[in-house]
Amino acid sequence: MFFGQKIHPLNFDVPDTLIVESDKVELAGPGVRLGVRAADVFPGCLRLRFANAAVTDPRQHSDAVLPDWRAGRPVAPRLEAETAVFVAEAGRIELGAATLRLELAGFALTTVAAGVGACGEALLLDFAIAAVDGCYGFGERTKRLNKLGDSADCLTVDVVAVFRHTYARDDYDPTYVAIPFAILKNGERFLGLFFDNPGRAILDAGKFQPGEFGYQALGGNTDLYLLAGPSLPEVVRRYAALTGRAPLPPLWALGYHQCRWGYQYEAEFRELAAQFAAADIPVSALWYDIDYMDDNRLFTWDQVDFPDPAALNRDLKAVGIRAVTIVDPGVKREPGYAVYDSGRQQRVFCQTASGREYVGKVWPGDTVFPDFTLETTRAWWAGWLAGFLRASAVDGAWLDMNDPATGYSRTQEMRFQHGAIPHDRYHNQYAHYMAMASRQACDQLDPNGRPFLLTRSACAGTQRYSAVWTGDNASTWKHLRMALPCSLNLSLSGVAFNGPDAGGFMDDTNAELLTRWHQACGLFPFFRNHSAKHSRFQEPWQFGPGPLAAIRGAIRTRYRLLPYLYQCFFAHWREGDPIIRPLLYHYAGPEYVHLDDQYLVGDALLVAPILHGEGQGPEIVRNGVKMQERSVLLPPGWWFDLNRGEWVEGGRVIPYAAALDELPLFARDGAVLPYYAGPLRNSFMDLSAIELHLFCRERLAQFSYFLDDRETRRYATGAYGIARIAAEIQGERLRVVIAESGDYPTNTVSFTPVVYGCPEARELELTVNGRATIRPLHAEQREWLCRKWAVLA
Numbered sequence: 001m002f003f004g005q006k007i008h009p010l011n012f013d014v015p016d017t018l019i020v021e022s023d024k025v026e027l028a029g030p031g032v033r034l035g036v037r038a039a040d041v042f043p044g045c046l047r048l049r050f051a052n053a054a055v056t057d058p059r060q061h062s063d064a065v066l067p068d069w070r071a072g073r074p075v076a077p078r079l080e081a082e083t084a085v086f087v088a089e090a091g092r093i094e095l096g097a098a099t100l101r102l103e104l105a106g107f108a109l110t111t112v113a114a115g116v117g118a119c120g121e122a123l124l125l126d127f128a129i130a131a132v133d134g135c136y137g138f139g140e141r142t143k144r145l146n147k148l149g150d151s152a153d154c155l156t157v158d159v160v161a162v163f164r165h166t167y168a169r170d171d172y173d174p175t176y177v178a179i180p181f182a183i184l185k186n187g188e189r190f191l192g193l194f195f196d197n198p199g200r201a202i203l204d205a206g207k208f209q210p211g212e213f214g215y216q217a218l219g220g221n222t223d224l225y226l227l228a229g230p231s232l233p234e235v236v237r238r239y240a241a242l243t244g245r246a247p248l249p250p251l252w253a254l255g256y257h258q259c260r261w262g263y264q265y266e267a268e269f270r271e272l273a274a275q276f277a278a279a280d281i282p283v284s285a286l287w288y289d290i291d292y293m294d295d296n297r298l299f300t301w302d303q304v305d306f307p308d309p310a311a312l313n314r315d316l317k318a319v320g321i322r323a324v325t326i327v328d329p330g331v332k333r334e335p336g337y338a339v340y341d342s343g344r345q346q347r348v349f350c351q352t353a354s355g356r357e358y359v360g361k362v363w364p365g366d367t368v369f370p371d372f373t374l375e376t377t378r379a380w381w382a383g384w385l386a387g388f389l390r391a392s393a394v395d396g397a398w399l400d401m402n403d404p405a406t407g408y409s410r411t412q413e414m415r416f417q418h419g420a421i422p423h424d425r426y427h428n429q430y431a432h433y434m435a436m437a438s439r440q441a442c443d444q445l446d447p448n449g450r451p452f453l454l455t456r457s458a459c460a461g462t463q464r465y466s467a468v469w470t471g472d473n474a475s476t477w478k479h480l481r482m483a484l485p486c487s488l489n490l491s492l493s494g495v496a497f498n499g500p501d502a503g504g505f506m507d508d509t510n511a512e513l514l515t516r517w518h519q520a521c522g523l524f525p526f527f528r529n530h531s532a533k534h535s536r537f538q539e540p541w542q543f544g545p546g547p548l549a550a551i552r553g554a555i556r557t558r559y560r561l562l563p564y565l566y567q568c569f570f571a572h573w574r575e576g577d578p579i580i581r582p583l584l585y586h587y588a589g590p591e592y593v594h595l596d597d598q599y600l601v602g603d604a605l606l607v608a609p610i611l612h613g614e615g616q617g618p619e620i621v622r623n624g625v626k627m628q629e630r631s632v633l634l635p636p637g638w639w640f641d642l643n644r645g646e647w648v649e650g651g652r653v654i655p656y657a658a659a660l661d662e663l664p665l666f667a668r669d670g671a672v673l674p675y676y677a678g679p680l681r682n683s684f685m686d687l688s689a690i691e692l693h694l695f696c697r698e699r700l701a702q703f704s705y706f707l708d709d710r711e712t713r714r715y716a717t718g719a720y721g722i723a724r725i726a727a728e729i730q731g732e733r734l735r736v737v738i739a740e741s742g743d744y745p746t747n748t749v750s751f752t753p754v755v756y757g758c759p760e761a762r763e764l765e766l767t768v769n770g771r772a773t774i775r776p777l778h779a780e781q782r783e784w785l786c787r788k789w790a791v792l793a
């Protein structure tokens with residue numbers, strides 16, 4: 001294992017001859033022969049395929065790109081003054097013997113001299129980035145949002161196993177997820193580079209050599225996909241179109257999840273449900289970590305601790321709490337254990353080069369690993385998993401240890417497809433294929449349902465099958481701060497459905513940290529409280545009434561805004577925009593380039609959480625209440641402070657002090673927030689009545705609200721509607737127009753407008769599908785409703 005080390009560019013052989021053929025360009029020199037082909041993939045996306053003659057297995061083993069885009073329309077090169085030129089719909093590529101120049105949507109990028117080379121199987125592309133002022137994406141990463149000056153080792157690892165003594169640092173690399181995708185920023189133009197090679201690769205945005213962006217694939221061939229901007233949303237959407245978007249999750253998966261390694265008995269789960277009810281906190285799922293299994297045997301329950309898991313899970317479901325179980329890929333190597341025996345018989349396990357079953361050493365001891373790259377294995381797995389989920393009435397699967405974590409045993413001996421394919425071709429894709437197989441299980445259970453899967457490891461494209469959590473973090477402020485840029489970059493890298501272990505997994509949390517974590521990540525796409533065995537318990541009620549009330553507020557606020565979050569998921573599925581976004585997604589200016597301690601949910605809500613504890617940063621005491629202070633950057637325009645109930649003018653940085661139970665949260669002028677005002681009963685939610693919280697000071701408030709059944713996959717074939725909502729204030733009148741269209745019955749949702757910060761509004765003119773009514777606005781429809789947020793939330 002070597003961490004982040006790359007091959008020195010001077011160790012690469014550089015071509016010195018260029019031969020243009022009818023369909024490709026051949027670059028050659030001492031020790032190097034590279035074939036380069038170009039293809040138009042779709043508007044704004046083109047591909048350069050590098051074929052290195054030294055690569056022993058030239059096949060593309062990556063499953064990142066959607067099948068529709070794998071062929072592409074070949075673009076023929078032509079020779080112009082010693083340079084091969086590809087002119088494609090999306091842009092222009094100029095290839096010299098050892099140089100490459102790209103130009104897409106006004107963004108030009110050129111390699112340094114001798115910037116194209118090979119070192120055996122390794123490929124080098126080295127671009128000059130002196131004019132680049134930001135770099136984003138890189139998948140799941142530690143440290144800051146802007147990756148300029150940083151590097152990324154694209155290799156999936158079990159972080160805590162690798163960084164045994166240093167996991168609590170905030171600069172480890174590699175991580176559980178490998179996505180070789182970089183978004184470069186030059187002024188207000190962006191360009192996406194996706195290096196499709198499933199093997200280990202290094203992305204280096206000027207750490208090794210300032211002013212240069214280096215890509216090194218250590219083996220195999222690379223397809224470089226170029227994704228045009230000019231804007232950041234255009235790049236991100238194109239990447240999402242190329243590698244796939246997350247399907248719509250079931251609504252319950254967007255609620256609050258409670259998990260802990262160490263919940264061990266049926267009684268504990270019943271008690272947890274009762275404690276949530278007593279604490280008046282909704283919870284949508286309880287999670288079973290490895291403790292539920294019989295001696296770590298996959299697809300079993302400990303019969304003593306869980307005599308009737310199906311009855312338990314059905315009882316939980318009756319009160320709106322779903323069950324999710326952990327499912328590790330490792331199968332206990334134990335003749336007589338049915339899962340092992342059937343897998344062995346069907347030859348589904350990974351093998352060594354000589355055809356032995358590859359053996360790791362993980363929780364169950366000696367462990368074998370399904371080779372998910374084989375269709376037969378996926379069918380075998382899907383059968384077992386579906387049977388298990390059905391028999392124990394479990395609603396979702398948590399795919400862990402799939403980096404793959406092989407414990408005390410080296411991974412390199414694990415080969416794929418009956419030993420034929422070396423480890424590195426599928427190492428980074430192990431979790432991806434596991435997620436694909438698990439999705440197949442869900443399809444067997446309910447072909448028209450919406451599965452929920454969560455995976456630790458992932459590669460480009462895994463978002464099509466599963467949500468991702470960011471693995472074993474630590475209960476420290478540093479890791480809380482890191483959670484924002486980490487989830488934001490993961491979101492820009494196509495994995496919209498993600499989140500960290502709230503509260504921190506390793507080590508002991510404390511009252512303040514747990515509270516701030518719930519506020520900071522309470523509006524993240526995935527929101528789960530999870531902690532390690534032997535760490536301090538961290539359920540919301542563990543630290544007394546003050547923190548409990550504050551955490552309750554954060555969780556209930558999420559449930560109130562669940563319709564908005566769901567709409568963000570719908571918009572993601574249609575267009576590819578992430579759920580949570582750095583501010584530079586929507587706002588231009590140098591002040592946003594590094595900004596990663598605040599973020600947007602959709603394009604309308606700005607969250608600026610408190611990320612430091614008492615004694616660690618600015619704080620004040622107001623009316624005897626201790627408050628932590630931070631600065632908040634509000635983009636131009638008006639913002640409604642939902643915490644204090646007042647409009648604040650943006651285009652500046654403001655100081656903000658927040659008591660333990662306060663989260664600085666702002667809605668932009670022109671926002672429409674669909675809000676659930678009904679009773680909070682865990683995952684039960686009747687969304688047939690929605691409040692539309694309207695923020696219209698100077699701007700027209702607009703929103704497209706997607707109408708669908710929220711349960712089936714009918715939306716995927718177009719069976720959904722859109723309610724187009726527009727609201728504005730005209731004198732004393734609030735005019736709201738709602739027009740439904742599309743393939744969904746109209747008038748199934750009743751919308752109640754609620755207007756914020758607009759005391760002059762007295763009258764509501766509401767036009768729904770062409771029918772207008774005029775009536776006085778009720779007091780609660782025109783007061784600023786933060787008090788309501790406080791009461792209901």
Ligand code: GLC
Pocket residue numbers: 260261289290326400401456471472530531532
């Ligand atoms: C791994 C997982 C963690 C889980 C533990 C026990 O460390 O990342 O979430 O609790 O294994 O299963």
